[in-house]
Amino acid sequence: MISVEKALQIILNSTQDFGVEEIPFLKSSGRILKESILADRDFPPFNRVTMDGIAVDFISFQNGQRSFLIEGIQAAGSEQITLKNTENCIEVMTGAVLPKNTSAVVRYEDLEINNGIAAILIDEIKDLQNIHQQGKDEQKGAILITKNTQISPAEMGVFATVGKSFVKVAKQPKVMIISTGDELVAVEEIPLAHQIRRSNVFTLVSLLENLKIPSTTNHISDDKEVLKNTIKEYVETYDVLLFSGAVSKGKFDFLPEVLEELGVQKLFHQVAQRPGKPFWFGQTTSCKVFAFPGNPVSTFLNCLVYFYPWFYKSMGLKIVEKTAILAEDIYFKPDLTYFLQVKLNYKFGHLIATPINSNGSGDLSSLIKADGFIQLPNDITEFKKGESYPIISYK
């Protein structure tokens, strides 16, 4: 049995680059960018008017002039026009190019316009006021978004602005999710007294959907030969297999044996943690196998604790640690990392983790009541209210 830290280290040493694909930018939300996005021109690309009003030559104002004949209008989307007489002005609209020979914009609120003449009602204006100067935000060629960024709505706007209608993103692994266990029946069926419905595979599908990974699912019965033949094909076809169940010590828990017979190299089996201890992890040259224990909370937690970081690192994404503050004293004696289910709340900028009552790893409904796990290390027995520990949040 190895520690959580060691297990995670082994998994993070087994990450894989799945290459790059180019997709329409509007389909890229949540994906990991695999190119740097550069400014194709200065931002703003011209001296841009930021208020509706008039543009004047600042020198004229400074020389005491307060009334300006309106020579014309500079609308947004029109080519730059020129102020011919620097004692006149041009009406300008937000988003327009600043007219040539002007150097300050005075907003309508500070004007009175009569008979084509704009009178400035305020005593002070500043050179370059209400002008967003060309290149102020970014110079042409500057990196706007770095490679390996996870794409969100903000990035989407930048793609559009610089004309990236297609973007290079990390290819997703091809994933198969497999349940085992003869006690399981389909969602549409009415289970007999000793049966339950399949649920973990769908939880996993949904957890992967949150990473924009499409996946396929299957169920294999607890028959060693069937298991072996089916998995053989999957190992050759998929980049990742996620199993739920059949990794405990039971008579019908053939999975570790079958995987090793198929040449999947075991990297570890069993991690010193609660819940989720009987986790098995291994690989071939082309396939990673995460075999999670079959209890719903164990499968759920281990996907977040192991598969998520493996995926993020494979994609080139940095993993950011989140911490929260315990709202209660916790006593936990076993020499195991304890992933305690908690409800998370923000109070005055503090993220507070309040433990919820749970009946252990079989208690699926506890996942609804909580919205995260707080990770309490194995070498401590008493955890005090007010102390902070890493958290894994899922809502």
Added chain:
Amino acid sequence: MISVEKALQIILNSTQDFGVEEIPFLKSSGRILKESILADRDFPPFNRVTMDGIAVDFISFQNGQRSFLIEGIQAAGSEQITLKNTENCIEVMTGAVLPKNTSAVVRYEDLEINNGIAAILIDEIKDLQNIHQQGKDEQKGAILITKNTQISPAEMGVFATVGKSFVKVAKQPKVMIISTGDELVAVEEIPLAHQIRRSNVFTLVSLLENLKIPSTTNHISDDKEVLKNTIKEYVETYDVLLFSGAVSKGKFDFLPEVLEELGVQKLFHQVAQRPGKPFWFGQTTSCKVFAFPGNPVSTFLNCLVYFYPWFYKSMGLKIVEKTAILAEDIYFKPDLTYFLQVKLNYKFGHLIATPINSNGSGDLSSLIKADGFIQLPNDITEFKKGESYPIISYK
């Protein structure tokens, strides 16, 4: 000009119920549940074995017996069998029904099995140990998930468990996103010196995609008649219109005028905030109109500050406030609510908001550098490091 609080109150008083639809549970992630999900049976549905090992009658152990003849095997997914002689035992697998006449499970690690006889190696066992008792987590008929919950992977597992292959969710509003402004060209085009590419509509599409709202986009040129004819049709066809641009005081900012001419009741125009001030909001009996100012940061922020809460409340979802701690002193004099762009980090359970440098509402690239806005109220001028304020995070 009204305050942010007042604007939000008006918007939250204009929420709308879009009804309910039934969809396959696997398509429901992110949607808002519109029925309570009940336990269709006890959870667990039977006394469930939680360790691989043997099941014994606890009384026999208590009477001093340590060696047990193995009568049979109870596998997961098999009908319950009966221990015929209470001085014998039955091998049991995780997930199996506890055999009749047994009351404790001893795991393999605490046994030695030879010639069909299991010897218990430990001195103490407890009645009912390693048994997840029927109905312990939830009784049949209990509410497992309440109506108006946002569906996440945890809920997905519960749907499957109780056999809800279809679930009732809130219908999404039908949304049209419209850009205006003659300076805008398509993403695929090379803009002339005075032009820029359309970007806000795509940011909005992506922000709505995060709420699982599909949307349509269009661009209308700054021509009053065209604007009027097109919007007339949209107001009749869509539940929500989101505009970007044409709400300032400019000569070509026809939008407020056109909307009012079309019978869209103005609820407010201009909010005392920076950025995002020229926001216009109105409604007809069947359509809500959010007309955001055209600067990229303004559009982005106002969608998060106004449209998101409007949507959540319309769907029946509770809005949870998040707060963060300022990492620096901030001085802001205008009598406006200041949405300051910040980078967010967790440190010892504290969410720290560090302001980033930005060149104002036109600075699209600042949205990449930040990952949220901290909301600084208008009635304070000096904001001190260490103070906490509400945040709107978007990454």
